[in-house]
Amino acid sequence: MLKIWSMKKNEDVAAKKKPKTSAAQIRVQKDLTELDLPATMKTHFADPADLLNFTLTITPDEGMYKGGAFEFSFNITTNYPHEPPKVKCLQTIYHPNVDLSGNVCLNILREDWKPVLNLNSVMVGLQYLFLEPNADDPLNKEAAIEMSKNRDTFISNVKSSMRGNTIKGVQYNNVLAKS
């Protein structure tokens, strides 16, 4: 058998035993403790010992979604950051890029995810959806059509949906921020 150990001795490497903490776990610790969130975003951990599952509340302070408090669940797998975090909207909301099941159309959550991105980039990306909804990549097609064809109706639908009203037969959740 090749004498590998002698190579190790020759190398000037600090040969210390490494911890059993998984790479995904360290990466999540690093991502979370280095989050730099504006006052409009807040994380909540149902179990503070579990860093892999938590919710994010976004309370936009400008734009047509101002006044709402939008909740997203984050689920991080052990294959992070090779795989992106799984993010879902927990409320039924009227938004062109969020469907009624809570799926979110944000490129960095799927096709454009890269391990160099982090949780901060995902959260900032989510907030951006509320500042600039994008009618070109719709998940809620009706909302998207309304937004591009009749902006005023769209804005009033947004306001109405946020109060928990029904639009075109769909009952939306009341998402008004409790102040």
Place this chain on the structure above:
Amino acid sequence: MSQTTVDATSGDWEGRYDHIDQVLNTAGPRTDPGFLAGDGVKDFLRNQAKILVIGAGGLGCEILANLALTGFKDIHVIDMDTIDISNLNRQFLFRPKDVGKPKATCAAEFIMNRVPGVKVTPYFGKIQDKDEEYYMQFNLVICGLDSVEARRWMSATLVNMVDPENPESLKPLIDGGTEGFKGQARVILPSITSCYECSLDMLNKPTAFPICTIANTPRLPEHCIEWASVLEWPKVQGDKKLDTDDPEHIGWLYQVASARAKEFKIEGVTWSLTQGVVKNIIPAIASTNAIIAGMSACCNEAFKIATSSAAYLNNYFMLIGTEGVYSYTFEHEKRDDCPVCGGESLDLTISKDLTVEQIIELLVERQDIQIKKPSLATPTSQIYLQAPPQLEQATRPNLSKKVSELVAEDGEVTVTSTSLPFSLSLRIHYN
């Protein structure tokens, strides 16, 4: 022709290893200085070396056959899968009668029947079921896997096992992989050369389509299948988890995807494409597997490392067979900021009375690490996190606790901070 005589104890017949012995009887110009030609090395290869093969699929079957034929006699194999009929075109240790049986067990039986004197010990299950003590018994590990997650786990486990006090704890890892006509093989000397995690960002990202394309403007059969699995399954099946190995689940997806394809006049949704998309299957090619597993890569490296009979691969071999045959070998460098094998590590001897707040001060003041606002955690719990606010608050009571209440003697603490390239690991001792 003279009659073959078989040695009763070893199962070897005269001249069995004539060809391989040519390499082991005399040193050559490229043999390692530590190479001892002759009986010693043959005895090690045939009677002492214990080798672990992970995966008994396309690569694994080839690897097992090659190892057995080059003279390794104590081989273990782990695989969590059972044999599917679609495996039979390239996994040559399996026959139609084996469909449904565990791959590890069938492969082991086949090799033992075919190659006298070889003992193959199968384990039908996950690599994660086994602990360090189990992996410690082997001299070498060869991976023929199809999953990034399993590779990350195996590589990290072997890196973590390296104990500076024990030379035997360093297990060379040979990792092979194929994707259609392309393949790669690499030799990882845990903690010495770059590990699997070091090269994680070289990987192609898994194919994913924008969710809005899937929802609104499907153009490809894959879009219809993703629509069924990503959007329709959770909507219709609720909390029921999609099991990609369950034919009923695949059948449901196939039906739903076909209906969607019909609606949008898209052709090409088939059962096997459905399975391929949801399981992220890349077509495997037997000849690529043979090259990567065989004497040009994985098993050749195992033989060279086990015998020191020639220079081994340093450390990354890639094969591109898509246009002609191209191969290239290079040294993939170790990354300083690799979360598994890189980063700083530090032995810290402290008083049993030192509090968490004091150890943080101590870290901040140390000139050699110059850390700002460190967050600390053990592998199982958080000690003190600087952010986000809720976790800072939840861990704040720990600041006044003694480190010795939270971390055992010889325990590990992972420190992260914006001022570190990645992380710092501490090993805590008490005086």
